[in-house]
Amino acid sequence: MKKYYQYIVILLDDTSVSYCHADNPLKEKRLIPLEVLREAILFSMKENLMIQFVYPEYELPKEYNDLIETIDHIKIGKDVLVYDSVPTNVERKNVVLRLAIADFLAKQYDIALLLPKVTRLNISITDIENFKDELIEDYRTALEMLNSVLLNIYKGGNSPEINILTDRLRLNEMHNCDAGVENITLAPNGKFYLCPAFYYDEQMGVSTRMNHKTKDASRSVGDLEVGINIPNKQLLELERAPLCRICDAYHCNRCIWLNQKLTWDNNTPSRQQCVMAHIERNASRDLSNKLKDTGFVLENEIKEINYLDPFDVKEEF
Numbered sequence: 540m541k542k543y544y545q546y547i548v549i550l551l552d553d554t555s556v557s558y559c560h561a562d563n564p565l566k567e568k569r570l571i572p573l574e575v576l577r578e579a580i581l582f583s584m585k586e587n588l589m590i591q592f593v594y595p596e597y598e599l600p601k602e603y604n605d606l607i608e609t610i611d612h613i614k615i616g617k618d619v620l621v622y623d624s625v626p627t628n629v630e631r632k633n634v635v636l637r638l639a640i641a642d643f644l645a646k647q648y649d650i651a652l653l654l655p656k657v658t659r660l661n662i663s664i665t666d667i668e669n670f671k672d673e674l675i676e677d678y679r680t681a682l683e684m685l686n687s688v689l690l691n692i693y694k695g696g697n698s699p700e701i702n703i704l705t706d707r708l709r710l711n712e713m714h715n716c717d718a719g720v721e722n723i724t725l726a727p728n729g730k731f732y733l734c735p736a737f738y739y740d741e742q743m744g745v746s747t748r749m750n751h752k753t754k755d756a757s758r759s760v761g762d763l764e765v766g767i768n769i770p771n772k773q774l775l776e777l778e779r780a781p782l783c784r785i786c787d788a789y790h791c792n793r794c795i796w797l798n799q800k801l802t803w804d805n806n807t808p809s810r811q812q813c814v815m816a817h818i819e820r821n822a823s824r825d826l827s828n829k830l831k832d833t834g835f836v837l838e839n840e841i842k843e844i845n846y847l848d849p850f851d852v853k854e855e856f
């Protein structure tokens with residue numbers, strides 16, 4: 540099925556906050572030139588793309604703010620606040636917590652205390668490669684605890700979202716990150732990338748694109764002049780991912796950057812990503828059943844399964 544770009548991520552500076560799995564290793568300020576920002580907004584208007592501007596920590600010059608306010612957008616780093624640790628309080632209702640798995644497990648009760656204060660909490664684990672099978676039970680137990688807190692809040696009439704537990708409740712088809720398929724990233728250098736992580740890799744000289752011959756670490760897929768040009772774009776799509784297309788962990792990020800890092804293939808997931816997503820999927824099932832028992836009406840039925848990695852049972856599909 541052909542998909543069209545729906546939104547664009549515009550990194551306003553090299554030091555714009557990271558809001559997902561990949562850390563931003565770039566420490567020197569490099570503000571997007573005003574003219575490039577103007578062209579990027581024009582491109583987005585022509586292509587009918589919703590814009591997500593990603594902010595650095597410092598204040599932008601007035602002319603940048605004025606230009607940004609000429610178009611509808613979301614401000615990541617401002618409207619959506621990103622934390623690299625668990626705060627005691629949150630200054631926005633929509634927040635991202637970027638945590639290593641050990642920190643997530645260690646701070647799970649502090650995270651639970653944030654739930655009544657937010658409308659949406661996105662948990663992004665920054666070292667999925669470190670998720671070992673020995674952590675399966677710990678992760679499952681932590682999600683069970685968060686479920687019980689959520690259940691009480693829901694009974695009280697509020698319904699905060701937490702990506703790893705509540706997104707799956709209302710999904711009946713894949714809703715992944717879809718970098719390069721439904722969205723694209725523009726960096727301060729005026730070039731397009733599949734997502735910010737590919738830009739960071741390029742800037743740090745990391746080239747792990749094993750199926751492409753490259754003399755340098757170039758990871759761009761076009762620029763504002765030539766447009767978006769992704770070689771073999773179809774290879775990023777769900778239909779070309781044999782495991783993912785028959786999986787029902789619909790909330791899974793299906794992170795292509797992580798795939799490439801861990802399996803050397805954009806569309807082949809790692810065991811770590813699949814196992815974590817299935818523990819979350821199963822926790823969503825538990826939450827769904829408990830909500831239904833309490834009288835909530837949820838149309839989705841999440842069936843019981845006996846595996847955590849679809850690769851283990853692929854013969855059954």
Ligand code: SF4
Pocket residue numbers: 782783784786787788791792793808809812813814816817849
């Ligand atoms: S859990 Fe694994 S197979 Fe399922 S969508 Fe995520 S990456 Fe793909």
